[in-house]
Amino acid sequence: MQQQNPIKRIFDLYTSDLSYQEIERLIKREANEVYEFFKSDIPKPDKSRNKFVRGLIFIRSLFNAFIMKLTPARRIFYLISIFFFGIGYLEYNTLYIWSGFIILNLLLAFELADKLLAKNELDIAKKIQFDLIPKHKAEIGQYETASHYEPAREVGGDYFDIIEAHDKTYIVIGDISGKGMAAALYMTRVQAIIYFLLDNYSDVKEILIKLKKYFSQKLRKEFFLTITIASIEKDGAINLVRAGHPPPFHYDASNNEFREINTCGIGIGFNDYGVFEKTLELYTFKPGEGDTIVFYTDGLTETMNKYKIMLGEKRVKKTIETNANKSAEDIKKSLVRLINYHRGEAAQNDDVTFVVLKRISAQSK
Incomplete structure (x- = not known):
């Protein structure tokens, strides 16, 4: 057997797992x-x-x-x-x-x-961070749920949770400014404070005010938090407060239109001089059968392609509307496909997190 050229052996060793995609990356x-x-x-x-x-x-x-x-x-x-x-x-x-x-x-x-x-x-x-993401049931009372979490780096500053307490189900979704380890550490702290508060309070507005009090104490000036907290009652009604976070999308199936849930509230971490508590607005509504609510972080609508063009709210809403007759899981998969298609070969520019909530029954179970 002819002995292989030593230079070729060295070349093959160092290029064995090399691909065009690696060079392009x-x-x-x-x-x-x-x-x-x-x-x-x-x-x-x-x-x-x-x-x-x-x-x-x-x-x-x-x-x-x-x-x-x-x-x-x-x-x-x-x-x-x-x-x-x-x-x-x-x-x-x-x-x-x-x-x-x-x-x-x-x-x-x-x-x-x-x-x-x-x-x-x-x-x-x-x-550890992925272990903290809830492994929730497919159905919560009169609702189906589906969620997606995709950090831009190894760890991210987005946070969501689905928690049962006080005979209610709480949906929490938040976004700390920035990406990476610093943001992830802050979001772990947010989660710990929320679990502590849920042991003592049930009103979502009060929980958010207390969160601001405890979380702001040691928050560095360059960071701030936007967050939405919603509680689902036994009759299907939803109580919602929003602190500077993107307004959830509410698709009204009976009227085939989107309703705006753009309540007042500013982010946590700013020098608001008492404005936070005064402007925080509680919004209560009761989705009809077939309605879809999508809670999300801005990484969803601000997903960019290689030309730095954002995905935008319009295309996200269109995808929700097109798939409104499907399950929450199917709607989630359609949104993930939309994100991946729009992003293409571009690097992920921000954490992407969203929770799909779909009303499946107008009657209490």
């Missing part, structure tokens, strides 16, 4: 994410300079932004490796070139180890 998605990561540290270009000078300034700024993200020790060793490369090239000294190469690869190994450790922690956090 590196160029289109990951390169853009890296730029977005460093962008905040890059000063805005001076338009009075010509394009060539602006390009050089941009490259220098990007390099500085990258260098300053390294730890001080790694920063020094990285500069030493660049220095060795330069000296080795100018003096044709392979010892310097190999020294720089070894140092650079050691630094790469350290950075990769840090990334893998962080990814492992994120994977654990993701499992």
Whole structure:
């Protein structure tokens, strides 16, 4: 048997799991994410300079932004490796070139180890967060329910829950500003406070006022929370309060139209000077048989495609209307297909969460 070329063996080893999709992702998605990561540290270009000078300034700024993200020790060793490369090239000294190469690869190994450790922690956090998502029944009293939760990153700042307490069923959906670990930690705190409050209060307006009181105490200034809480009574009536959150979609099956549930209420985390409690509005309504209510975060309607075009409310409502005679689960699947079709190959720009509630009987069970 002819022995395989060692260079080809090495090439096959390193490219065995390589695909066109991976290359495309590196160029289109990951390169853009890296730029977005460093962008905040890059000063805005001076338009009075010509394009060539602006390009050089941009490259220098990007390099500085990258260098300053390294730890001080790694920063020094990285500069030493660049220095060795330069000296080795100018003096044709392979010892310097190999020294720089070894140092650079050691630094790469350290950075990769840090990334893998962080990814492992994120994977654990993701499992915990998904464990906190309710595994609710398909039917709640006179309603069917279906839900969808899709974080933009490993963990997200969206939160929803379906909780039974005080002979009622509570639907909670919220969105903390931002994405990632910080938002996820805040949403875990929101969930804990809500469960504590449900042990002591049953009125949704009072629960939201108390949530604002406890949650705002240690909330950083750059974060805020929007949230909707609804309680379903035994007769099918719904009591709802909304604090700056997108208004739920209510499709009235008997009249084939959408009703606006745009109640007053501002988000939690702003310096409202007492306006929050004064403006918070309780809305009570009783959906008819076949009606559909969709609670959602703005990631649903603001899903973007590669051209940065948002999905929008109109298409979401049209999908709900088209599938209004189907089950809550089927409506959810139709909305997920709509999201995926609109997004296409674009990276997910925000967490997407929604809960479909459908009235299946006008009579108490």
